Amino acid sequence: MKSIINQCYQKSIELLTKNSCQSGIMASSLCARAQQRNYLNIFARDTGICSLGILTSGNKKLIHLVKKSLLILGRFQASNGQIPNYVNPDTNYINFWRMGCIDATLWWLIAIKYYERYTGDKNFILQLKNKIKKAITWLSCQEHPIDKLLVQNEASDWADIMPRSGCVLYTNALWYKVKTLYKIRDTQITKENFNAIFYPFNTPLNKFPQHNQTTIKAIQNFKKKDYYLSFVNYLFWGNDFDVYGHSLAIIFDVIADKHQKIITKNILKRQKSKNLPVPVLFNPISKKSKLWRRFMESHNQNYPYKYHNGGIWPFAACFFVLALAKIGNKKQALKELGKIAYANSLNNWQFNEWLHGKTGKPMGMPGQSWNAGAFIFAKNILDNKQLNI
Numbered sequence: 196m197k198s199i200i201n202q203c204y205q206k207s208i209e210l211l212t213k214n215s216c217q218s219g220i221m222a223s224s225l226c227a228r229a230q231q232r233n234y235l236n237i238f239a240r241d242t243g244i245c246s247l248g249i250l251t252s253g254n255k256k257l258i259h260l261v262k263k264s265l266l267i268l269g270r271f272q273a274s275n276g277q278i279p280n281y282v283n284p285d286t287n288y289i290n291f292w293r294m295g296c297i298d299a300t301l302w303w304l305i306a307i308k309y310y311e312r313y314t315g316d317k318n319f320i321l322q323l324k325n326k327i328k329k330a331i332t333w334l335s336c337q338e339h340p341i342d343k344l345l346v347q348n349e350a351s352d353w354a355d356i357m358p359r360s361g362c363v364l365y366t367n368a369l370w371y372k373v374k375t376l377y378k379i380r381d382t383q384i385t386k387e388n389f390n391a392i393f394y395p396f397n398t399p400l401n402k403f404p405q406h407n408q409t410t411i412k413a414i415q416n417f418k419k420k421d422y423y424l425s426f427v428n429y430l431f432w433g434n435d436f437d438v439y440g441h442s443l444a445i446i447f448d449v450i451a452d453k454h455q456k457i458i459t460k461n462i463l464k465r466q467k468s469k470n471l472p473v474p475v476l477f478n479p480i481s482k483k484s485k486l487w488r489r490f491m492e493s494h495n496q497n498y499p500y501k502y503h504n505g506g507i508w509p510f511a512a513c514f515f516v517l518a519l520a521k522i523g524n525k526k527q528a529l530k531e532l533g534k535i536a537y538a539n540s541l542n543n544w545q546f547n548e549w550l551h552g553k554t555g556k557p558m559g560m561p562g563q564s565w566n567a568g569a570f571i572f573a574k575n576i577l578d579n580k581q582l583n584i
Contacts, residue, residue, distance in 0.1 A: 196533035203536035204574050206544045207567035211249065211257055214564045218284030219264030220245050220257075223548075224562025233290070234560050236281040237264050240353055241565045243302025244510060248571030250313035251579075261310060262319065268303055269326045276326075276333030278303040292355060294348040297337060300330050301369040308376040331377060334370065341404055342392065343385040345370045349488065354475075354503040356493050358486045361428030364393050365440035371449040389444070390451045393423040421461050423450070425476070433486070435505075436477035438462055442514040445521055446584050456522050462515065463527070467553075472512035472534045474552040479505035500552035502559070507550040509538045513569035517584060520577055532573055539566055 214221045222241045223234040242264040249257045271282050271289045279289045280296035292299075304327065311320050320327070337345050344367050349360040359365075367389055374382040391398050395411045396419040403411050410430050425433030425440060441458050444450040450458065465477045479499035480486050491497040497504045512535050519528035539546050541557045546566045548559025576584065 196529070196536075199536045199540065200529075200533055200574060203539050203570055206539070206546075207248070207570050208252065208254060208257075210544075210546055210562060210567040211245065211564055211571075214562065214567075215257070215260050216284065217263075218267050218282075219260050220249075220564050220568075222281070222564055223560045226561070229560055229562070232560065233281065233283075236283045236290075237267055238281040239268050239278050239296070239299035240280075240302040241568075242268065243306040244565040244572075245568030246306040246309060248568035248573075248575070250309055251575035252571050258314065261306070265303065265306055265310065265323075268299075269323055272326050272329065273333075275336075276300070276329035276331075278330060292351065294351040296351060296355075297334075297345060297347045297366055298352040298369055300334055301366070301373055304330055304373050305369065305376065327377075331373075331379065334373070335379075338370075341406065342388045343381045344388055344392065350490060356488075356490050356497045357503050358480070358488045358491070359426040359433055361426055362392055363426040363440075364423055364433075364437050365425075365443065367393075368440060368444035368447055368449055372443075372447040375447075386449050389449050390454075392427050394420075394451075394454065395424075395427075396420065422458055423454075431485070434478055435480060436462075436465070437475070438473050438477065438515060439475045439508070439511040442511070442518040445518040446514060448521075455518075459515075459518055459522055459524065468555065470534060470537070471550065471555045472507050472509060472531060472538055473515050474500070474505050474507045475503060475511050476505055479552070496558075502549060505552040506558070507538065507552055507555070508548070508566075509535050509546070509550075510563065510565040510569035512538075513573040516573045517576060521584075525577065528577060532570075532577065535570060535573075539570065 214224055219237045221235045222238045223229045229235050246261045249261050267282055268278055271279050278300040280292040280299050281290050339346050344362045346361055347363055347366060349358045350356055352366050371385050374385055395414050400408055400412055413430055414432060422436045425435050425437040445455050462473060466473050481499055496502040499505055516528045516531045538550055545561045546563050547557035547561055548563045550557050
């Protein structure tokens with residue numbers, strides 16, 4: 196296992212170098228399909244995740260490209276402060292996605308702070324000071340003024356053909372991290388409401404603000420769950436077990452301490468395959484569900500156990516590795532990292548975008564940069580035993 200992990204680390208550095216361009220790090224390797232599907236661009240969330248690994252690697256050439264990626268995304272910031280989903284560095288085409296892309300701005304802000312931490316380059320933040328302020332202002336305008344949680348449209352975060360909307364677990368884990376990094380007011384209220392709204396089973400109804408009580412009462416009428424809800428909207432919510440969102444929430448310490456070990460244990464319990472990484476979620480949405488949307492049929496890829504709806508994404512599984520390490524289960528974390536190395540190695544180190552959640556068949560775009568970046572980050576954190584993420 197140690198051998199394949201070390202090999203995957205080197206292959207990850209090679210892939211990121213291969214996926215570099217003059218303007219930064221592209222989302223995937225060059226091929227005709229990647230060109231057609233707009234993967235050869237600078238994506239904000241991909242840059243944010245890749246930057247974590249690159250900055251811990253100490254590779255100066257790649258670190259310089261992280262800086263360039265963050266700068267070009269900042270250059271095309273919208274007048275209201277939103278960071279683009281992606282930028283085409285050759286044509287200067289800017290994409291803000293169909294219904295917006297709320298996590299692009301979140302990952303951009305996180306990456307900037309990590310860049311400062313690992314390089315010591317305080318001038319970089321000063322250079323972007325006004326853009327950072329505008330980005331935080333834009334996010335604050337998406338925040339519910341009482342709950343202090345971000346509110347979003349369907350299909351407007353990384354899972355861009357999923358019906359999550361309203362207050363979303365994944366997005367608000369990132370928002371809490373941004374708030375702690377930039378010392379934004381009401382951080383503690385965000386944490387308290389994160390735990391109360393996404394896990395409302397232990398809180399008496401009269402403890403919720405009046406505007407939430409109708410929805411919370413409806414949720415509490417159902418059986419208590421052993422995981423947090425993936426999203427909560429007005430009288431409807433997500434019953435899928437968002438492994439990726441939970442992992443981030445544990446790493447960023449927004450999930451209550453008493454729940455962190457229980458949740459990681461439940462994820463391991465639900466994991467069916469001993470050889471494959473964890474999927475991005477359990478309890479995928481079926482076509483018979485009221486939450487099924489027509490857009491989930493796009494490219495015939497978001498049916499149960501595929502793509503965002505229960506597929507295995509190696510980059511996301513790396514955050515589960517870190518969640519295990521966070522609660523002290525480093526032995527299991529290492530095992531999970533070995534599974535991710537194996538997934539990346541399939542088809543002669545193709546670093547496929549995702550794998551089928553049941554069969555493990557490699558699918559999606561090959562040569563995914565964030566698979567490499569997240570793997571480097573997870574390995575470096577485990578090796579250095581630095582879990583102040």
